[in-house]
Amino acid sequence: MNGSAQQVVISGYSAITAAGAGLEPLLAAIRDGRPALSPVSDDRVGRPDRLWGRAAFFRASEYMPPLKARKMDRASQFATAATGLALKDAGIDLKTLEPERVGIALGCGFGGVGNSAEFLSGYFTAGAEGLSPLLFPNTVSNAPASNASIELGLKGPNVTLVQRFCSAESALMMACRFIQEGRADVMITGGVDDLTPLMIAGFEALGQLKSYARNFGEGSGILVLESAGHARRRGAGIRAVLDDIRTVGLFPSGREAEGVRYLLGDCSGLTRVGLSGTAVDTAPLMQQIPASLPRLETGPLVGRSLAMGGSAMAALVATLPAGGTGLHLAASPEGPYFAIRFREGALV
Amino acid sequence: MSNKRVAITGLGVFCGAAGNVERFGAALMNGSSAIGPLDLFDVTPFPSQIAAQVRGYDPLEHFDRRAVRKLSRADQFGLIAAREALEQSGILDHYSPWEMGVSMGAGASGMFQSEQWLKARLDGTPAPPSLLRGLLPDRTTTEIARAFGMAGYQGSVTTACSSSATAIGWAADLIASGRQKAVIAGGSDSLSLLTFAGFNALKVVDPLPCAPFSLGRQGISLGEGAACLVLEEEDAALRRGAPIHGYVNGYALAGEAFHMTAPEPTGASAARVMSEAIASAGLDPQEVGWVNAHGTGTPLNDVVESNAMKRVFGERVGQVPLVSTKSMTGHCLGAAGAIEALATVISLKRGIIPQTLNFRGHDPACDLEYCHDAHHATQCRVALSNSFAFGGNITSLVLSI
Numbered sequence: 001m002n003g004s005a006q007q008v009v010i011s012g013y014s015a016i017t018a019a020g021a022g023l024e025p026l027l028a029a030i031r032d033g034r035p036a037l038s039p040v041s042d043d044r045v046g047r048p049d050r051l052w053g054r055a056a057f058f059r060a061s062e063y064m065p066p067l068k069a070r071k072m073d074r075a076s077q078f079a080t081a082a083t084g085l086a087l088k089d090a091g092i093d094l095k096t097l098e099p100e101r102v103g104i105a106l107g108c109g110f111g112g113v114g115n116s117a118e119f120l121s122g123y124f125t126a127g128a129e130g131l132s133p134l135l136f137p138n139t140v141s142n143a144p145a146s147n148a149s150i151e152l153g154l155k156g157p158n159v160t161l162v163q164r165f166c167s168a169e170s171a172l173m174m175a176c177r178f179i180q181e182g183r184a185d186v187m188i189t190g191g192v193d194d195l196t197p198l199m200i201a202g203f204e205a206l207g208q209l210k211s212y213a214r215n216f217g218e219g220s221g222i223l224v225l226e227s228a229g230h231a232r233r234r235g236a237g238i239r240a241v242l243d244d245i246r247t248v249g250l251f252p253s254g255r256e257a258e259g260v261r262y263l264l265g266d267c268s269g270l271t272r273v274g275l276s277g278t279a280v281d282t283a284p285l286m287q288q289i290p291a292s293l294p295r296l297e298t299g300p301l302v303g304r305s306l307a308m309g310g311s312a313m314a315a316l317v318a319t320l321p322a323g324g325t326g327l328h329l330a331a332s333p334e335g336p337y338f339a340i341r342f343r344e345g346a347l348v
Numbered sequence: 349m350s351n352k353r354v355a356i357t358g359l360g361v362f363c364g365a366a367g368n369v370e371r372f373g374a375a376l377m378n379g380s381s382a383i384g385p386l387d388l389f390d391v392t393p394f395p396s397q398i399a400a401q402v403r404g405y406d407p408l409e410h411f412d413r414r415a416v417r418k419l420s421r422a423d424q425f426g427l428i429a430a431r432e433a434l435e436q437s438g439i440l441d442h443y444s445p446w447e448m449g450v451s452m453g454a455g456a457s458g459m460f461q462s463e464q465w466l467k468a469r470l471d472g473t474p475a476p477p478s479l480l481r482g483l484l485p486d487r488t489t490t491e492i493a494r495a496f497g498m499a500g501y502q503g504s505v506t507t508a509c510s511s512s513a514t515a516i517g518w519a520a521d522l523i524a525s526g527r528q529k530a531v532i533a534g535g536s537d538s539l540s541l542l543t544f545a546g547f548n549a550l551k552v553v554d555p556l557p558c559a560p561f562s563l564g565r566q567g568i569s570l571g572e573g574a575a576c577l578v579l580e581e582e583d584a585a586l587r588r589g590a591p592i593h594g595y596v597n598g599y600a601l602a603g604e605a606f607h608m609t610a611p612e613p614t615g616a617s618a619a620r621v622m623s624e625a626i627a628s629a630g631l632d633p634q635e636v637g638w639v640n641a642h643g644t645g646t647p648l649n650d651v652v653e654s655n656a657m658k659r660v661f662g663e664r665v666g667q668v669p670l671v672s673t674k675s676m677t678g679h680c681l682g683a684a685g686a687i688e689a690l691a692t693v694i695s696l697k698r699g700i701i702p703q704t705l706n707f708r709g710h711d712p713a714c715d716l717e718y719c720h721d722a723h724h725a726t727q728c729r730v731a732l733s734n735s736f737a738f739g740g741n742i743t744s745l746v747l748s749i
Contacts, residue, residue: 071608099605100620108506113483116459116542117466123545124467128393136546137608137738140455141485142507146739149603155617158603158741159514160506162486170503174518177525183600201469205477249493249502252445259499262446306484334490336502 006180010342011236012090012224013190013314016082017302018053018217021062023089023314029301030315036302037215042197045204053217053303054195064151072138072147075111075194075220079144080151082220083188087152090224091236092186094153103156103184105175106145107167109193109306111160115139117198144192144220156184164332165212165277166247167191168221168309169340173245175225185230190314191307192220212278212333217303221311240317243325243341250335256284263339264288264329271324271344272296274316276309279331289329296326313340320344353582354520354597357590358437360429360534361690363573364400365677368432373694379703379723381676383557383569388460389541396553399539400571400678420458420482423491425574425683426536430492437578439530440496442588449501449528451519452489452576453512453535455682458482460540485511485682488536488574500528506682509642510601511535512575513685513735513743517599519579529584534576534690537682544570550609556706558645558679560672561654561718563709568644571678575686577693594693597730597746598629604740611648611736615655618742622660622732625744629730633661636668636746637728638701640692642736643672644679651713653734658716669717669724675705685735689745692733696749701726 019025019036029036037051060069060077063084069077083104087094094102116139122130137143142160149158157178161170168191175189195218203213231238244265251259264285273289274296280286289295296319298312309330316326320342328340359369364382366372375382382400391397402425407416410428419427434440439448461479468475481487486504493502501522505515512535519533547553547568558569577596585592600621606612626633641653654670661668673691680687695702700723707720730748 100602104603110484116463119546120463120466120542121470123541124470128545128548131545131549133546133549133551136549139542139546140506140508140738142737142739142741143608146507146603146608146741149605150607150740153605155602155605157601158507158739159601161503162484162506163489163503164486167486174503177521181521198466202465202477202480202483205465206480207477247501248446248499249449250499252497252499255445255499259446334494335499 007228014085015311017219045200076147078220086222099155101185104188105171107171107191107307112141167307169338190222190310193305240342276312276330355582358433358578360433362428421538426488429574433576445499447529448498453515454485455537457485507741508737510735510737520596535683535686536574559706560643560645561714563711575690600624618656619659629746640733
């Protein structure tokens with residue numbers, strides 16, 4: 001298994017966000033500059049000026065048998081539904097592929113926390129009698145990727161990561177490498193988050209609602225990565241080539257410029273920059289982005305979340321003009337930082 | 349994976365079984381189990397009331413008061429293990445910050461503190477919000493990177509009980525592919541009411557210390573702690589005269605796509621991953637001397653893992669012991685893969701195959717060599733370490749000296 005620089009392409013994508021199911025509603029929100037945020041609807045944490053990007057419209061039973069949906073937590077439902085949509089977009093019929101050659105790598109923010117809180121609340125209010133064993137399996141944050149793999153029959157590499165606001169980017173980096181190494185032909189990657197009123201209460205307690213947890217969102221954004229050879233052989237439509245992934249964990253004090261230089265590389269020739277996580281608030285980064293470069297931000301439209309990079313990257317790729325190059329820039333308050341380059345269209 | 353050979357140049361551990369590498373090695377040799385009573389929270393409502401807790405832990409022996417308030421129990425364990433591994437390896441004085449990364453696996457993480465916040469909220473009593481700081485598993489990675497000034501890759505794998513095995517395999521690949529010169533890799537996790545109550549509710553916790561591959565075993569014993577390995581490109585490590593404890597030769601991972609909690613019964617998926625791991629290392633199954641099992645001690649896991657062994661090693665399976673160090677450390681969930689990788693490397697170095705403790709009797713469905721009697725002396729230089737998880741996530745690491 002060598003690390004040959006096999007080219008990786010994006011052959012499909014999808015998103016479930018506060019704007020709606022599928023990438024189209026998100027792209028429409030971007031086009032119109034129309035936020036899909038809504039007032040926090042929970043009595044305990046709702047305030048007149050408090051918004052969130054909740055996908056309130058989402059009905060899991062539209063994507064899977066209701067019995068299966070009931071066994072999943074909300075994040076698993078998002079991931080399974082979004083993965084199905086992305087595979088369809090990529091024109092992939094899983095029955096025609098070897099299941100062992102199709103894997104999944106997702107970033108997952110607070111997935112599992114909802115079930116954990118519900119499970120523990122049962123115990124804290126009613127003792128051991130109050131424990132619901134069925135809630136426990138989906139308290140793990142790999143539940144979304146693993147439930148999606150079980151539901152769809154993906155037997156390739158399977159992994160979940162979390163790293164602050166760069167959770168989806170972390171997953172994409174690993175997915176890309178799995179294809180380059182020849183571990184898989186197709187990797188489902190991106191991010192998934194769910195959002196509950198209790199999380200808003202937690203953000204409030206930590207004082208984060210005034211900073212980066214303001215207007216938090218949820219949903220799932222998925223990209224279908226594929227080796228260029230595999231995509232070509234099955235005659236897939238190639239949306240973009242994944243050109244480069246760079247990451248820096250933190251900027252040591254006094255060495256920020258060095259870190260930014262390495263991360264961004266040469267910014268000339270870019271068509272658009274996508275700003276994800278807290279990139280827009282990270283001054284050393286933003287100072288190096290040409291003011292004339294068109295920007296794409298999904299956070300103000302559908303909410304910010306730890307694994308928002310999935311839908312942000314899908315939106316960036318989908319809005320690149322023919323031959324254009326997009327830079328997806330993701331940051332977290334204490335690091336890490338990712339810079340990922342996508343080039344629209346055909347292979348070189 | 350092996351463009352560049354990946355050496356292990358630092359080891360660190362802090363868990364119920366031992367507070368450092370030397371004592372961990374002694375516990376492996378002596379066959380002493382850390383599973384016993386716990387006092388971290390009230391366990392009287394549960395059928396099983398034991399675990400491999402880090403007993404008598406005083407955070408102030410390791411951190412100042414301000415740091416203790418900010419760090420979850422899991423973050424603290426991770427930092428302690430990381431410090432031991434990094435000091436031993438000497439990489440911090442050698443590489444630029446950008447050349448060094450952090451790849452950790454995690455599980456329940458700061459849940460132990462966060463669940464106290466939830467309880468207070470339900471009771472309507474005030475609780476310090478700092479209890480929530482370590483809720484997310486990525487915190488341990490962030491804290492290690494910051495504490496030791498490692499500015500390269502940062503990532504946290506969260507696939508429950510296979511997290512830290514994957515984190516180590518991935519870290520090795522970051523070096524093999526030339527992305528990083530050195531990576532600290534491992535895992536950290538702490539006991540929590542969530543996992544203690546959860547596994548008890550699923551009725552997979554043994555009321556007695558877990559007895560992997562034994563007749564009458566009833567399930568897992570939980571544990572907690574952290575282990576870290578410093579990984580580095582072999583040539584660079586040799587040039588700087590670093591201690592080399594062993595190698596990460598390869599790994600593989602997959603999802604079974606079968607069931608959230610039950611393993612695929614034939615062991616075919618596990619066997620596929622083990623075989624892929626061996627192939628990724630450029631080795632032949634003939635070269636593998638023994639396997640550090642996932643070996644939880646649940647009735648089903650131990651049979652499935654034994655089945656997988658037969659598929660991988662064929663007629664030779666009787667000569668490849670399958671042992672479980674969980675009988676010593678408990679099941680440390682997000683840290684299990686790292687603690688077991690460390691146990692594997694230490695055992696390879698000491699020329700032993702560890703004993704599977706707490707034997708209760710021969711189970712006809714587990715018909716391999718499990719070293720139930722004592723640790724066995726061995727000349728072999730290569731071993732596998734298996735980790736399986738909720739969701740059907742399977743990882744197998746190939747380690748050698």
